[in-house]
Amino acid sequence: MTGRAERRVLWSVLTTLLVVGLLAAAGTVAVQAHRAGDLNGLLCDGPCGPEYIAAPEGLEPAVPVVLGPAAEEIGRVDPVRVSSAVSDALASPALGPHTGLSVREVGSGEEVIVTNTDAFVPASTTKLMTGFAARALLDPGLRLRTEARLDEGRVVLVGGGDPYLQGEPSPEPAYGVRADLASLADRTVTALRSRGLSQVALGHDSTLFVGPSASDRWEPSYVPDDIVTPVSALWVDRGVRGGVRDDDPAAFAATRFAELLTERGITVTSVEPVALGAGSSALAAVGSAPLAQILERMELASDNEAAEVILRHVAIAAGEDASFVGGATAVRRTLAAAGLDVSDLQTYDGSGLSRANRATPSMLSDLVARASADPATAALLTDLPVAGFSGTLDDRFGPVPVARGLVRAKTGTLTGVHSLAGTVTTADGAVLAFAMMVDGTEAVPGLETQAAVDAVVAALAGCTCVR
Numbered sequence: 001m002t003g004r005a006e007r008r009v010l011w012s013v014l015t016t017l018l019v020v021g022l023l024a025a026a027g028t029v030a031v032q033a034h035r036a037g038d039l040n041g042l043l044c045d046g047p048c049g050p051e052y053i054a055a056p057e058g059l060e061p062a063v064p065v066v067l068g069p070a071a072e073e074i075g076r077v078d079p080v081r082v083s084s085a086v087s088d089a090l091a092s093p094a095l096g097p098h099t100g101l102s103v104r105e106v107g108s109g110e111e112v113i114v115t116n117t118d119a120f121v122p123a124s125t126t127k128l129m130t131g132f133a134a135r136a137l138l139d140p141g142l143r144l145r146t147e148a149r150l151d152e153g154r155v156v157l158v159g160g161g162d163p164y165l166q167g168e169p170s171p172e173p174a175y176g177v178r179a180d181l182a183s184l185a186d187r188t189v190t191a192l193r194s195r196g197l198s199q200v201a202l203g204h205d206s207t208l209f210v211g212p213s214a215s216d217r218w219e220p221s222y223v224p225d226d227i228v229t230p231v232s233a234l235w236v237d238r239g240v241r242g243g244v245r246d247d248d249p250a251a252f253a254a255t256r257f258a259e260l261l262t263e264r265g266i267t268v269t270s271v272e273p274v275a276l277g278a279g280s281s282a283l284a285a286v287g288s289a290p291l292a293q294i295l296e297r298m299e300l301a302s303d304n305e306a307a308e309v310i311l312r313h314v315a316i317a318a319g320e321d322a323s324f325v326g327g328a329t330a331v332r333r334t335l336a337a338a339g340l341d342v343s344d345l346q347t348y349d350g351s352g353l354s355r356a357n358r359a360t361p362s363m364l365s366d367l368v369a370r371a372s373a374d375p376a377t378a379a380l381l382t383d384l385p386v387a388g389f390s391g392t393l394d395d396r397f398g399p400v401p402v403a404r405g406l407v408r409a410k411t412g413t414l415t416g417v418h419s420l421a422g423t424v425t426t427a428d429g430a431v432l433a434f435a436m437m438v439d440g441t442e443a444v445p446g447l448e449t450q451a452a453v454d455a456v457v458a459a460l461a462g463c464t465c466v467r
Helices: 003-036 040-044 079-090 123-137 181-194 249-263 291-301 304-317 324-337 361-373 379-383 446-461
Strands: 099-105 111-114 145-151 154-158 199-205 267-273 281-287 407-414 417-425 431-438
Touching: 079 099, 079 111, 079 446, 099 361, 111 361, 123 291, 123 304, 123 324, 123 361, 123 379, 123 407, 123 417, 145 181, 154 249, 181 249, 181 281, 199 249, 249 267, 291 304, 291 379, 304 324, 361 379, 361 417, 361 431, 407 446, 417 446, 431 446
Parallel strands: 154 199, 199 267
Antiparallel strands: 099 111, 099 431, 145 154, 145 281, 407 417, 417 431
């Protein structure tokens, strides 16, 4: 081949590669624009319907999307088919000797199957109860205030029970906008200078909550072993200092606030706990993210500290003492008022850390079903982690991808205890509420039991259960 011919072939190849590259780049831009909705006007002549929505990575459908019938047109779930679908998974020895499963239709609330009527240790599925009561009793737009007030010449830092109060503002918060002590210090200093004050004593008031800061139904090692922060209406960075949970989180928050005031030119002569006087006046305040976002974070991350704080806000809303006992009483009463059978329910905290807690699978599945039927509590279901994608389920269901994206559930785990409760969409479009509970697997490796629990729920996701 002559040199001229070789150059012609080379030029042809390069031109082809360039065109392919440009087309690929254009395709990438088009896909991104489609996902962002920028092509809606071209594709749909306006807002696009669900058939045009791009699936998240990992959930791309294997076949073209065909919209199914409305929920009321699907039909009734067949208990025999449900039992058959889960029978093999329920027989796994990794589930141990004490296992319970309850499954309900979400729309009707009818219990399709229940394999055990015993009460089990619910572990962190207790947070479903706490979240349900909070959704039922509290304003989802409520912002929890941390205040600085002037009381007889002394500045008092007053805790309002914000579980996510930070020391410094976050440039990229994990959710919403969190309140922070640095911003409160800025506002407080401005207010003090307007009054001609440059030297103050500092008090801190955490009396919004009462009773013990740790439950007598918890393992005695939980606080000393740094598993949980003592519950307080005032803390900063969840009571964690230098990677260690502080034994007196209110005092730690006040010390940090004193440092921030000092950095801004205010001399702090003393720091001590006080009870705010009736004649105090406001200096400054910061507000938390809306309660709805706090509840979502609590369920998604299974946040024990946040759950205990929220339990006390539930107690206050119900007219009870803001304590473990008052909170448990308020939750029980709220669940009963919603029509749930609480005859076997025993709760001693809001997080599920207590091994003395007891709940039946039937009650938990009923809670999920009833939550969906009430606008006040329905958001509880969207607070829950999504299988394979978010929160405490982000790394679950890998070996059983049929359930990825089709299960939203609250996890519950202690040594020998594994529970999962939420909703699952079956292969034929039925939405089921379920609660799967085991609490006798100390002799089984935890990951094996977890996988066995997931397999039961995945069997529901793969079930063709409608008559």
